[in-house]
Amino acid sequence: MTQPQALENKPGGERRRTLAVEPARLGDYLYVVPALIFVVLILLYPLGYNLYISLHEMSVGNFRTGTAPFVGLEMYSEVIADPAFRHAFLISLLFTGGSLLFQFTIGFALALFFNRPFPGQGLLRAALLLAWVLPLVVTGSLFRWMLNGDYGVVNFFLQGLGVLNKNVFWLSEPDTALIGTILTNIWVGIPFNMVLLLAGLQSISPTLYEAAKIDGANAWRRFLYITLPMMRPVMLIVIMLGFIYTFRVFDLIFVMTQGGPVNATTVLPIYVYDETFEFFHFGQGAAAATLILIIPFTLALVYLWLIRREEAA
């Protein structure tokens, strides 16, 4: 890769040929340096600093001065022993699992519906995405109103359909609050699942379906033996991404229930927020943050590995 220095300084036509194979010069790095500085100072440094905090007893008294005493892994053992942390972990899994199951199946059904062209298809498909771009705080306040016990429209519809026979106070009862937030999150996540799955469906070659049709396979068998196997890698990726993005949901739950009633909706991100910004337990908050990061981080690496394999195939 080492290019003779003299070549680079040759004028005119000579230079043209060398351009393509020229090794990166110092000047080229200037294009990335500004972005790099931001990423290092505001992303990587805080992440590293999070580790530092998690190993120190940092409090309201000493967090500005940087004189917090080193306590080793004490914060980690405190967090792991904390029943509230374990409970939050369980709630996170329930929230993520419940959301994913329905987001994915409904998103898949819609993707199948929108896969074949029909008049007005593009416009309708785009309209669905509106729910996804809405700020989560707006969605949260809107569903708080719709799930309201006395005057909420959800109770009205469910009673009209005969599903309920009395008002349910969705978000203020510990038994139903989690269901209420999951319901809202399903609504938010459907278009995202649909768009990604649709992209996958459209990459399946139509000749496969035609061949199967000629062989007499009906729609159900074509779905079972062509669509599903061909979609397997895309489905895996969508579920993986869905998990990563659902596991980190904070805004929506914070706005709807703030983790309540009685911690019924305290997912892990809410737990970290409470520890750090409500109780100012910076050490515990940071230790919990590190522990929480392990799951999505591992999944993200699996996801990258899947994508690479997908591209190689």
Place this chain on the structure above:
Amino acid sequence: MTALRRVQRWRYSKTLLGTLIVAIYLFPVYWMAATSLKSLRDIFAVPPSLVPLPPVLEPYSQAVINNPLVIKAILNSVVISVGTLVLTLVLAAPAAYALARLRLRFTALALLILLLAQMLPTILIAGPLFVIFSQFGLVDSYAAVILADTTIITLPFAIIVLRPFFLSVPKDLEEAAMIDGASRLGAFWRVVLPLVRPGLVTVGAFAFLFAWGEFVFGLTLLTSEGLQPVTVALNKFIGQFSTRWNNLMAVSTAVAIPIVLIFAVLQRYIVGGITAGATKE
């Protein structure tokens, strides 16, 4: 002939079914707007009236227009969102270009970090960021939120989405410009950037949407009410307007309107961006 007609009828019945699905799915958005146009008496009607008749604008005049806190919060959000948009484009365009074009040793590593950054739960970085920013006296300033929004939310997304646009620009074009005497920077500015304009629009739209809807950094890095973005203000009203749902929905609608407008105008850029940002690289 009848077969053809049957196919056509099927196609239109699909349109009908699709419209029905979208209408049911988007009902909550309608309900938000409908509630915001109702009087206080109407929102407590049992059964609820599905159409606000007659529509009233009182919730808007009460909760939005004559509410200095909301107006200030909207202005704050404009400052934060525009700041984030500009900073994102300024940082992301050259970086994405370099990662697409130049043979940098760390391209693969940089892309990996950016992708992981996108998946990071923002609340987890808010804690250490709060501590670091308070050591530098940055807490409680527009700059704190703009820096955090840009670096952690919009910049990774922007670079990942923009890079393929730069990859698709033929190298010959800038080489020709450079032979004609332009510097690399000149070629980048005058030849390459205009060609990736669709990418810049996508990224710019997303940067604005993300920053406008951002909540975590607005909540944690700003402590005084005067600087709060609309999302944080809206969250406060949820407690204050506890039973004035029409007022709450008026503020919610007001927060949503810029997003809906941008989405309507730039829809085709945004739809492409969702898949690109999530799956590319």
